[in-house]
Amino acid sequence: MSEAPAILAEGLVKTYGTTTALAGLDLTVPAGTVYGLLGPNGAGKTTAVRILSTILRPDGGRAEVLGKDVVRQAAAVRRRIGLAGQYAAVDPNLTGRENLRLMGRLAQVEPSYIPPRADELLRSFDLVDAGDRPVRTYSGGMRRRLDVAASLVQKPPVLFLDEPTTGLDLQSRQALWNTIRTLVHEGTTVILTTQYLEEADQLADDLVVIDHGKIIAQGTAGELKRNLGGTVIELTMGEDTDVDRAISLVGAVTGSEPERQGALLRMPSPDGSHLLTQMLRRLDDEGVQPTAVALREPSLDDVFLALTGHAAEEEQASENGQGNGKPKGRRNRRAS
Amino acid sequence: MSATTVETGRLPVAKRSTLAKEFNDGRAMIGRNLIAYKRVPQLLVFSTIQPVIFVLMFTYVFGGAIKNSLPPGMNYVDYLMPGIFVQTVVFGSLAAGVGLATDLKSGLLERFASLPVTRSSVLVGRTGADATRNIFVVILMFIVGTIVGFRVHTNVFGLLASMALVVYFGYALSWIFATLGLAVKDPETAQAAAFPLLAPLVFASVAFVPATSMPGWLQPWANNQPVSSVVLATRALVNGGPTAHYVFWALFWCTVVLVIFVPLGVRTYRRAI
Numbered sequence: 125m126s127e128a129p130a131i132l133a134e135g136l137v138k139t140y141g142t143t144t145a146l147a148g149l150d151l152t153v154p155a156g157t158v159y160g161l162l163g164p165n166g167a168g169k170t171t172a173v174r175i176l177s178t179i180l181r182p183d184g185g186r187a188e189v190l191g192k193d194v195v196r197q198a199a200a201v202r203r204r205i206g207l208a209g210q211y212a213a214v215d216p217n218l219t220g221r222e223n224l225r226l227m228g229r230l231a232q233v234e235p236s237y238i239p240p241r242a243d244e245l246l247r248s249f250d251l252v253d254a255g256d257r258p259v260r261t262y263s264g265g266m267r268r269r270l271d272v273a274a275s276l277v278q279k280p281p282v283l284f285l286d287e288p289t290t291g292l293d294l295q296s297r298q299a300l301w302n303t304i305r306t307l308v309h310e311g312t313t314v315i316l317t318t319q320y321l322e323e324a325d326q327l328a329d330d331l332v333v334i335d336h337g338k339i340i341a342q343g344t345a346g347e348l349k350r351n352l353g354g355t356v357i358e359l360t361m362g363e364d365t366d367v368d369r370a371i372s373l374v375g376a377v378t379g380s381e382p383e384r385q386g387a388l389l390r391m392p393s394p395d396g397s398h399l400l401t402q403m404l405r406r407l408d409d410e411g412v413q414p415t416a417v418a419l420r421e422p423s424l425d426d427v428f429l430a431l432t433g434h435a436a437e438e439e440q441a442s443e444n445g446q447g448n449g450k451p452k453g454r455r456n457r458r459a460s
Numbered sequence: 461m462s463a464t465t466v467e468t469g470r471l472p473v474a475k476r477s478t479l480a481k482e483f484n485d486g487r488a489m490i491g492r493n494l495i496a497y498k499r500v501p502q503l504l505v506f507s508t509i510q511p512v513i514f515v516l517m518f519t520y521v522f523g524g525a526i527k528n529s530l531p532p533g534m535n536y537v538d539y540l541m542p543g544i545f546v547q548t549v550v551f552g553s554l555a556a557g558v559g560l561a562t563d564l565k566s567g568l569l570e571r572f573a574s575l576p577v578t579r580s581s582v583l584v585g586r587t588g589a590d591a592t593r594n595i596f597v598v599i600l601m602f603i604v605g606t607i608v609g610f611r612v613h614t615n616v617f618g619l620l621a622s623m624a625l626v627v628y629f630g631y632a633l634s635w636i637f638a639t640l641g642l643a644v645k646d647p648e649t650a651q652a653a654a655f656p657l658l659a660p661l662v663f664a665s666v667a668f669v670p671a672t673s674m675p676g677w678l679q680p681w682a683n684n685q686p687v688s689s690v691v692l693a694t695r696a697l698v699n700g701g702p703t704a705h706y707v708f709w710a711l712f713w714c715t716v717v718l719v720i721f722v723p724l725g726v727r728t729y730r731r732a733i
Contacts, residue, residue, distance in 0.1 A: 174570075177574045178573070178574060179570055179573045179574055179733060199576055202574060202575055202576040203473065203576045205574060206574075207570075207571060207574040209567050209570055209571065210567070211566060211567035212567075213566060213567035213568045213570060213571040214568070215492060215496075215568060216566075217495055217496040217499045217500060218492060218495055218499075222492075222495065226488055226491075226492055227571075227575070229484065229485075229488040230485060230488055230572065230575045230576075230577045231575050231576065232473050232474050232476065232481070232484075232576055233471050233472070233473060233474065234471070234472040234473060234474045235474060237471050237472055241471060258499050274571070275571075277471075278471050278473075279470040279471045281470070284574075
């Protein structure tokens, strides 16, 4: 793609006292794609989003959104972006409809376009029935949907979604994923932060894994997984099964011996379920039946373990734990 | 007056001058905060019940005792009501701090910061909504006062001027508590921090009792501090007598507060997000 990138960040640095939130982050986000920022709590994802959405000033480096500098041309950037943070940032005393209209007015949308746009969003986020009820009567999932809807009132060409599905049930999560896909199909660029590899896998065209404010891996979800060994097949054998025989049968299919842990056989599965099917067919032909079969996606923990040698533990309660998404005492200088 | 142009988003953006934009943003924010009073009527009920109780309590319980230290011929309810007007807006002004701390905690201020809104509009919206509420509350207090015997001894202009002064004072104080709320970042703390600040201003004043009954060391404070100055000016505007001097000092205090706390509040807001 020869098109100019939607977002360009070079060497972003942000520190809070002795804590380094970002340690020289570079990003190039192609227009019209979903870009995933993957990492555990405290990795710096939210700080990156806050800088790119002009809420926070970087201590070093620079960033552009659609060619506009996030510090020097902050006002121009704000006219081009939508943001849904980790908290359902909507006014609990207003109705859903009033919230959407308020955000439309503040986004400087031409007044006559606001009411129909609010109606449209209530429909597409399944909030029509609740549209005229105060938000404090909403369930968590409804609030979250309204929050995302509120970031779309002005149809921003660039949309930041900071852990948008945290706290959503599976159904709402999938509905939101579909909405995001539609937006991207219509040309929106989406920057998505998530702790879930599956979510990044489902949505993101490209993704970066962030740890300690730095990129530690990047590529498509597929590339990352392949580099990390991909899917893992786990077969558990019953007590009366000849495990050695099972190993040789499985080995004949895969071409290499599986790793053995007691009655558990584990092997990488680069092509997903295909190999598993072959394996089970072969075992069945020979009358060997595993008591449990699992095809496991590498989790974020696996990714982290593979990339950093340490688990994706909660390093600080900074990005999710506290009310305002910031550790105590964190504050930015001159957030214009 | 907003000519339509398709700018960057795919919805047409209203083209507004800086002033028109400030007006749009401020009005949207004021409207938003006023809806809260409509939706959560207990906010308004509790902020009016307390002064009503004060009116009844001071008039019927303490009034008899206080009457003897008043200037001869002065009716206590006439003395009291200007104090009640001021007391009402003083305690009402902490709503700005609680409201802003709540918005900060909920992430709403962060969302506003990512929108192309005038930076000051969040604060203008909060303080403006509280001033609007105060107009309503002061009128209500006037009605309650009238029922228990309060009479204006000047004229309707004096009454209107006194109400305008009280609302202006409340507006100035809102900026103090807006700053406080954004500094402490927590609604409960903002609420708790307010009372120790307000009590010496409201009670060590001439709002309910004349300073002559207070110990000598307290009298200079009680006669000249901001709440007293505004009470004295309000009293002069509705009870008659020399007025200009008191009104000057009342306006002086309001202006001092605004000159300090408008820039300080905006700065605290920018740092808080």
